[in-house]
Amino acid sequence: MSFNMSMSKASTFTDLENWLNERRVTEVECLVPDLTGVARGKILPRGKFTEDRGMRLPEAVVAMGVTGEFPESGPYYDVISPTDKDMHLRPDPSTVRIVPWASNPTAQVIHDCFDPAGKLIPFAPRSVLRRVCELYEAEGLVPVVAPELEFYLVARNTDPNTLLRPPIGRSGRAETSRQAYSIDAVNEFDPLFEDIYDYCEKMELNVDTLIHEVGAGQMEINFFHAHPLGLADEVFFFKRTVREAALRHNMYATFMAKPIAGEPGSAMHVHQSILSKETGLNIFSNPDGSESEAFFHYIGGLQRYIPAAMALVAPYVNSYRRLSRDTAAPINIAWGHDNRTVGIRSPIATPQARRVENRVIGADANPYVALAMTLACGYLGIKNKIKPKPEMKGDAYLSPYSLPRSLGEALDWLRRESDLHEVLGREFVTVYSEIKEMEFAEFMKVISPWEREHLLLLV
Structure with a gap:
């Protein structure tokens, strides 16, 4: 069985930069799917996105309920720090897509979530699928x-x-x-x-x-x-x-x-x-x-x-x-x-x-x-x-x-x-x-x- 990898042409950060240049992108939606499947993240100016190559968000952002709430106590906090620590999000160049309904040239890129040691955040949905x-x-x-x-x-x-x-x-x-x-x-x-x-x-x-x-x-x-x-x-x-x-x-x-x-x-x-x-x-x-x-x-x-x-x-x-x-x-x-x-x-x-x-x-x-x-x-x-x-x-x-x-x-x-x-x-x-x-x-x-x-x- 053959199958279509259905991936964008970008595979490296250099490819990603070229892709953004070719489409004259001025803004980038930096996305991370949470447990519900909601797109969380930030919208960055193109220059800021290129400079940072990622962003930081509280690790609980990918681990909230559909109402936006968090557990008040319990085993949840054995995994997620109660001090609301940051995780580092890195863009996956292969996921870059244009946002076709945006009024200005805008791209959207899915990010993976990492801890300070560079390991994937294990409870982020994309990390779980990667693991399997x-x-x-x-x-x-x-x-x-x-x-x-x-x-x-x-x-x-x-x-x-x-x-x-x-x-x-x-x-x-x-x-x-x-x-x-x-x-x-x-x-x-x-x-x-x-x-x-x-x-x-x-x-x-x-x-x-x-x-x-x-x-x-x-x-x-x-x-x-x-x-x-x-x-x-x-x-x-x-x-x-x-x-x-x-x-x-x-x-x-x-x-x-x-x-x-x-x-x-x-x-x-x-x-x-x-x-x-x-x-x-x-x-x-x-x-x-x-x-x-x-x-x-x-x-x-x-x-x-x-x-x-x-x-x-x-x-x-x-x-x-x-x-x-x-x-x-x-x-x-x-x-x-x-x-x-x-x-x-x-x-x-x-x-x-x-x-x-x-x-x-x-x-x-x-x-x-x-x-x-x-x-x-x-x-x-x-x-x-x-x-x-x-x-x-x-x-x-x-x-x-x-x-x-x-x-x-x-x-x-x-x-x-x-x-x-x-x-x-x-x-x-x-x-x-x-x-x-x-x-x-x-x-x-x-x-x-x-x-x-x-x-x-x-x-």
């Missing part, structure tokens, strides 16, 4: 992935207490029914998607197919197969791009896992295969084209560890509203060939393109954490030669739930799975778990309309 990729490299293996990212277009909504609704298209009407794979339904938003594709082309994002998904106003974009780190960068950029383009067309784009009651949730399905670094061949296939032991062991690893890792790819209370029988999302980690009811699917493919699709990941997941999670589970399967359960040949929705049903339960499972701690890094699991516990506690302070409707006068 290096484990594969040490085994002479190269992971290849291709995400399929779903999202909803919704009408502008400035009141959190008001239900979300599909936006108005070219016809002047909003969708009121499901339009899976409808070309005309996509064409309703042609001006928006023309801008999205134009932005993606200027940013050198290798997006592939656009389709209308099942839900009203729900879309899906597919990415070409590539190396995980570069693709995580592209998903990070793409989410930012779609939100910006939607705002310019008087609507919102949301990657919430379950934004609208009664409509399907949004996923980030991740296709993955593993190549031999020496031969370039797909290790999921034997020379005769049959499925290899590595293929089955990889699936075995996903089945063994995904339930304990769900907090990483279903990171919010809302995420678990998607994972139910009536939302077209997996409820267990059964596997099967060309079976969309399972959590782990093997699509129809040639032997060299044989791959595994992880269908449990939500669109709300941080792309770096999501790819690290699924590759870590597969890695443990290959290393420990874990055999998968028998293939599911029927409807997996008729089988019992085998995934955690809430964020609190998922965090309990994650804390108990020491194998994942070793692969992903104990510092990362500690910080991540503490942040999610804090978010869960914040949510539990909110009284929902359902509770007022059904409990107020009846209990």
